[in-house]
Amino acid sequence: MSVLRASRAAVLVTALAAAPAEAAPDLVREELRATTADGIGIRIREVRPRAGATGEPIILVHGARVPGIASFDLDVPGGSLAADLAERLGRVVYVMDARGYGGSDRPAAMDRPAAESRPLSRGHEVVRDIDAVARAAAQRTGSDRVALVGWATGGMWSAWYASLWPGRVGHLVVLNALYGGADQHPTLGPGSPAADPDRPDRLSPTVGGYTLSTAAALFPSWDRTIPAEDKASWRAPAVAEAYARAALASDPASDRRDSPAFRAPAGATEDSFLQANGRRLFDAGSITAPVLLIRSEHDFWSRPEDMAAFAHDATRSDGVRSLTLPGATHYVHLDRPERGRDALIAEIAAFLGPQAD
16 A cells, blocks of 8 residues: 655545456556545545546546446446546546545444434535545646536536636536526425425425435436436446446445445535525636536436526636537436437547647
């Protein structure tokens, strides 16, 4: 085990055992840990071309429920956005788990009943996790900037980080994320089950510190937005099975429950509720990096107004491009290639480009 120290004592990068790379022999995977400024251990997987890499390292930031490996590096064909970007662009790609998720440190409250704590791992904390990963990436690659690719709540977290530390982000990709562009939402905000009945603009006090999800709970929202009766025509069964398996494996306590279920902090629910209610938790006007805003046509999470509001606010960005992927779902990076996945990867690759530092 090797230990490298960054210029800030609060950031520690530890190289652990290499991860298996069954599906991509031209790539090398290594498990890492970084320590945040407030002392939280963050799990990172590094995916790099065996032949070497140039250019900005890429950090993939997961969303509200399923952590990094299950979201971005499944060991089945069509299940690893990390591998596809590393191979196509010749870049080092980092897959992270935010605090409370997967292999990162969990708050002690997650070992108690959820009702005993308020929503955990809010966005103002997760930006510290992204910072630790960005510093680790800089330390290992020699690049002083990173490219952030965030999905859903991960897009919100990534953009929030880019607004606070604009000089450390060279490119920003926001996929299917909220931004407070409207005060109505089909599943969040006032009138939704998550709202306080007495104060509809606030999150219900019954939302505890974390949620529990079974494998079966991962698919209803995906299934509802696939515009075909045969869901396998849009989503490969092997990808779906690997996604559920990896999500459950992300929590070492999942098998101890009567129905196996994994924990995820509920702070993202509170952040998302506020954004769905029209509040903006950060100012996109502070972002200087070029921005690619992507929304799937059949996304149930983000709204066209979020993309428009973000583009309107990002006045200091070195260029904003907004696009909608026809026929795509919220889970486009895990859908079949012809159902939007190939188009997504092509757009991200074209935006990040082949540039070297």
